[in-house]
Amino acid sequence: MKIYHFLHEGRARFGVLEAQDVVRAMRGSPFDGDMTLGEERWPLAGLQLLAPTVARPRIFGIGLNYRSHILETGRSPPDIPSVFVKPDTSLLAPGGAIVYPRGSTVVHYEAELVAVIGRRARHVRQEDALAHVLGYTCGNDVSERTIQRQEMAMGLMTLGKAFDTFAPIGPCIETAVDPAALRLRARLNGRVVQEGDTADLLFGVDALVAYLSRAVTLLPGDLIMTGTPGGVGPLRPGDAVEIEIDGIGTLANTVVEEGA
Numbered sequence: 001m002k003i004y005h006f007l008h009e010g011r012a013r014f015g016v017l018e019a020q021d022v023v024r025a026m027r028g029s030p031f032d033g034d035m036t037l038g039e040e041r042w043p044l045a046g047l048q049l050l051a052p053t054v055a056r057p058r059i060f061g062i063g064l065n066y067r068s069h070i071l072e073t074g075r076s077p078p079d080i081p082s083v084f085v086k087p088d089t090s091l092l093a094p095g096g097a098i099v100y101p102r103g104s105t106v107v108h109y110e111a112e113l114v115a116v117i118g119r120r121a122r123h124v125r126q127e128d129a130l131a132h133v134l135g136y137t138c139g140n141d142v143s144e145r146t147i148q149r150q151e152m153a154m155g156l157m158t159l160g161k162a163f164d165t166f167a168p169i170g171p172c173i174e175t176a177v178d179p180a181a182l183r184l185r186a187r188l189n190g191r192v193v194q195e196g197d198t199a200d201l202l203f204g205v206d207a208l209v210a211y212l213s214r215a216v217t218l219l220p221g222d223l224i225m226t227g228t229p230g231g232v233g234p235l236r237p238g239d240a241v242e243i244e245i246d247g248i249g250t251l252a253n254t255v256v257e258e259g260a
Contacts, residue, residue, distance in 0.1 A: 098253050
């Protein structure tokens with residue numbers, strides 16, 4: 001099942017994709033446990049999509065979580081997940097513009113599978129963890145590398161990941177895929193520049209949910225960006241970037257210069 005979040009007559013709504021690219025309205029929100037369907041239907045192509053989560057989600061990022069990406073960085077595999085947090089102001093809807101920060105010279109795309117929490121989770125066992133996930137979507141962990149590298153020299157990874165618009169998420173939540181068997185890719189101006197498989201994850205979604213829930217009560221709508229495979233590279237103003245995951249869909253965004 002594909003769940004979309006969109007604006008309709010100025011109101012944020014959720015709906016489910018039906019046949020022939022038509023979205024049928026939900027009466028409530030999947031994050032409130034109300035998955036009942038209404039009678040309203042709209043063509044998907046005519047909807048203004050929002051990021052498929054709550055209005056102000058917590059966004060957890062995971063660094064160095066694909067073996068291929070670890071190899072290209074020359075680092076050793078971490079013993080525990082490398083966790084950072086992106087603020088909710090970094091959230092960006094499908095079709096929105098990634099703002100290239102004024103004065104920056106190295107900004108990278110990172111194609112990622114994103115797990116969307118559907119049920120409150122605290123001290124969850126790994127074997128029970130996926131029951132707390134509503135589904136999965138595409139994400140782009142946009143990163144300002146100059147600041148990030150300076151921070152990492154101090155043992156931090158905060159502001160370089162945190163700029164406004166640096167967490168594009170979407171286009172929908174797919175509830176019926178195996179997070180350990182998905183192919184993902186990034187396209188830059190129509191050309192494939194990054195590709196990988198979630199079988200290459202060092203810590204799978206179940207392990208990440210269990211690990212995070214040892215310290216943090218995970219809430220419905222929380223997002224876990226699970227890491228990026230090898231092949232990350234630069235973005236520039238004017239670029240069009242797409243993150244595609246088989247079985248889920250394609251997240252498309254443009255890049256604009258700050259102040260443009």
